[in-house]
Each structure stands twice: as C-alpha cells, then as structure tokens.
Amino acid sequence: MKIGIIGLGLIGGSLGLCLKNEKLISCVSGMDANKEHQQKALELGLVHEILTLEEMKRKSDIIFLAIPVEAIIKIVKELEDIDEDTTIIDLGSTKEKIIEAVPEKIRRNFIPAHPMAGTEYSGPTAAFSGLFNGAVVAICDFKESSEKHVKRSVELFSHLGMKITFMSAKEHDHHASVISHLPHAISFSLASSVLKKENKKNIIALSGTGFNGMIRIAKSSPVMWSDIFKQNKDNLINAIDMFKKELDECENLVKNEKWDELKDWMSEARKIREIL
C-alpha cells in the first residue's frame, strides 16, 4: 500500500514516521507548501520521497490531509478527479465546514477524522513516532463514506495503536469546542494577560508546574488555531460564554466572601478527578 501525506508538520511528519514502520506500506510520499519543510522532512526521514500533488494523486492508495483546516477546504477542490479507490483522510480539528467543502463526487472517498494528539510544537522537527500511540481518533459521519474507505482507515488507525470513536460531525464540533478549542482560547488569554501585567523576571521566578501546564497550549501555532476558531465560530462562542459564567460564579463567591460555598464549588469542579 502507498501513502501520500499532504502537510509535513507535527501531525503529517509523525504519521510518516509511524507508517514507514508498517510492513504493509511500501512507500510514504509527502508534500508541503513550504519547500524548507519538504527538505527537512526528507532529511529527517519522515517520508521516503517528495511528490507533486498530481503525482501523489496518481500514486497513492490513501492520501492524508495534515494541514491547517482552512487549507484543507482549499485543497479538497483539487482532489475532485481522484480515483474512486483512493481514500482521502482529513486530520483537521474541525469537521462540519470541511465536510461541506468536499466535492460531491469524492464525498464517498473522504474520511473526516480527528486524532486527539498534538503538542505545542509545530513543523517537521516537532514530529515523533510515538505521537499517535494510545491517542483517540474520532471518525465522523462514517455512513457518508464508502464502506471500503471506512474499513481501510479503521484498519490503519488501529494498527497505529489509536482508539477509534465514531460520532457525527455536528457532535464532534460541539464537543471539541468545549474540550479542546475553549481550553486553547483560555490558554492564549491567560498568556496574553500575564505578559501584559508581569515582567519576565517575576514570571520566571513564580511560575510553577501549575502555570506552565496552563500556558503550554498558548505556544501552539496561531495559523492553525485561528483557522480552527474560524471554522467552529458559533460553538466556540457558546463554550466561551458558558466558561465565563463559571468564572463569574467563582469571582462572585470571592467578592461576597462566601468561603464555604467557594469550597463546595471547588469540590464540585474537582470531581473531574473521577473521570480523568
């Protein structure tokens, strides 16, 4: 089986590293709009070769889209003439807008998937082979894709050690807005407010593991995340409003010196320990 990967950053590059180790995969080809990334990916051995889009379309059994979600929307138009046996797997963090953009002709080739894997680093040098092992991958609206392409993607993801979960694109975008996109909006806001109010010396002196954990994802790629916020705008706004109500609740308990109620409220929040 021959694989093509469009986008050789953290996600695409890590995928290349994993797939090159799979015995049933004979060739992993890559491409990236950034020529330096292409060169780096070859040097790092993330892929066997670099192809043009047209070459990749002809050669590959599966093409992965591992680029920012707005770029996915653009590139799917160029895949319209793909062979019906070729599987296209999109790895974007949003689903509804991407599915809307897929040309009708290739909708059954198309598997909308979201691997819950990433770090705050980006680009080919951030890639590592362990990224996907044990991570969840959501496969969305699978009934709209051909059975052949669903089976192929399920086999491939499970061989990479991933935990597959099926859900609708609508559900995915709603849940992801709360559990993934909102935390990014919060982390960027926290980093931004601390940078405005504190000098470097105090940040370094007083930051412990707690603060570091809270601002880690603010180090993520602005291109990738502004795209995600754009595509999941309405869900994200609802999630932010819901969070602001909780933060207001906390602030009001402090303002009104309701210390016992504050402790109870914290104890409720702390029940997240029973889940994660």
Added chain:
Amino acid sequence: MKIGIIGLGLIGGSLGLCLKNEKLISCVSGMDANKEHQQKALELGLVHEILTLEEMKRKSDIIFLAIPVEAIIKIVKELEDIDEDTTIIDLGSTKEKIIEAVPEKIRRNFIPAHPMAGTEYSGPTAAFSGLFNGAVVAICDFKESSEKHVKRSVELFSHLGMKITFMSAKEHDHHASVISHLPHAISFSLASSVLKKENKKNIIALSGTGFNGMIRIAKSSPVMWSDIFKQNKDNLINAIDMFKKELDECENLVKNEKWDELKDWMSEARKIREIL
C-alpha cells in the same frame, strides 16, 4: 539541628523526606491535626517521630508551617512564647495576611516563605523527596526577620536545591495572584463548566494532553485553595478581571470575524515561549 514540621501533607511530608537525608539534621519531628495523617507519615517514614505542639516548640531549632493559610493564621498565636533562637518558616501561598497575624514578639523569628512547588495531590501519601529540587522559593520582607533566622533559612533552602528569590510580601501577593491563583480559578471554572456540559464518555474520548494540562490543577485541595482565595481576595479579583478582558478580546475577534487580528493576538500571546 532539629526540625519540627506542622502539617504532614504533600508539602510538609516531602520536606520531611528531604530533611531526613541531610547529614546536619539529627531529628525531624512532625505533627498534624489529622491523626490518620500522623500515623501514615510515620509509616511512610516522612518524619522520625510525632510530637505535640508544646514538645515540638521546646525541641526544635526550626519549625515549618506546612498547613493551609487560614490554619497558619490560627497557629502563629500559639507560637508566641517560642525561644528567640527558634526559626519559624511559614510555607503558605499568601503572605500579607499571614505576616499581619504574626504576634509582634515573634516577628523576628518568623520567615515568610513560599516554595513554588506542588502537585494536584495532597496528604502524606502524595509526598515525595524530589518535590523541592530546582523549585523557586520566595522569601518575603526579610528585613523584618532576624539576620540569624534569614541566614538559617537561606542555607536550608539552598541545601534542598531550591532557587531563592527575595521580594516584598505585597509584591509576592500581587504576582502570585496573577501567576498562580488566577490559573487555579480558571482551571476550577473550566473543569466545572465541562462537567456541567459534557458527559463522561465525551470527556474521556476527546480530552487530549491539552485539556488534561488545563484541568490538572482543578484537582487541588478545595480547603487549601478557598483559604488562599480568601487571603488574597483583592489581588485575585483584579487578576480575574484582567483575564476576562483578554478573553473578551478573543471572543470579540471571533464574533466579528477578525481572523487576521485573531492570528496576531495569538502570536502576541505565544511570545510566552520566549520566557518559559
């Protein structure tokens, strides 16, 4: 040298483990209002022995206060008759209210310190000897303490591998509200809103390392943190308001579809990478 530790949870227990390894320390005594914690601390070898407060006051060269900040305010009254050679080191996360509560007679014995070390776990079973190694400790208002007690605490903290930073209690409480207390308020609020809006299955399915990092500190002790919020009320409210302005900025950029400005705003926030 003989050490007494009041409070045998994560902080006091970890301190006991470290200090028992120091050659110049002949005995580490402990006490805890929770009798089960006392027993557990002995079983785990966190301290050599359990003493009453009166016994500890007579025996120790240094007494550490490793209890919630409201409990520190209560117990300092009972230390008023301590010998002038005994050092009292408070390890609470707030400073101004604690210093106000210290009886004048023992103010020069008293070292207000804040180790930037902790995990989301609590109690003696959470203790481990590596907790303080490499962590920053802020020593506040040191000119109000006797030189003898300052030197002793500096020597001891540095022997534990800690990085010492001096600052005023007022500065400490302001900076800590932004860099430590605000992130806790945010994490509790995020955990609380996600628990209200999402079911267990979706949280488990979609949470990645990003979400886990953001809600880790919401697993912290509500007793400890409601006390801290109480003692640093005004600074915390200012910090929350400042953060809310940033989050509003983010939300407004999304609402108004200012995608380029959103990317720029994220890029500014991401400059935290240059510091941490």
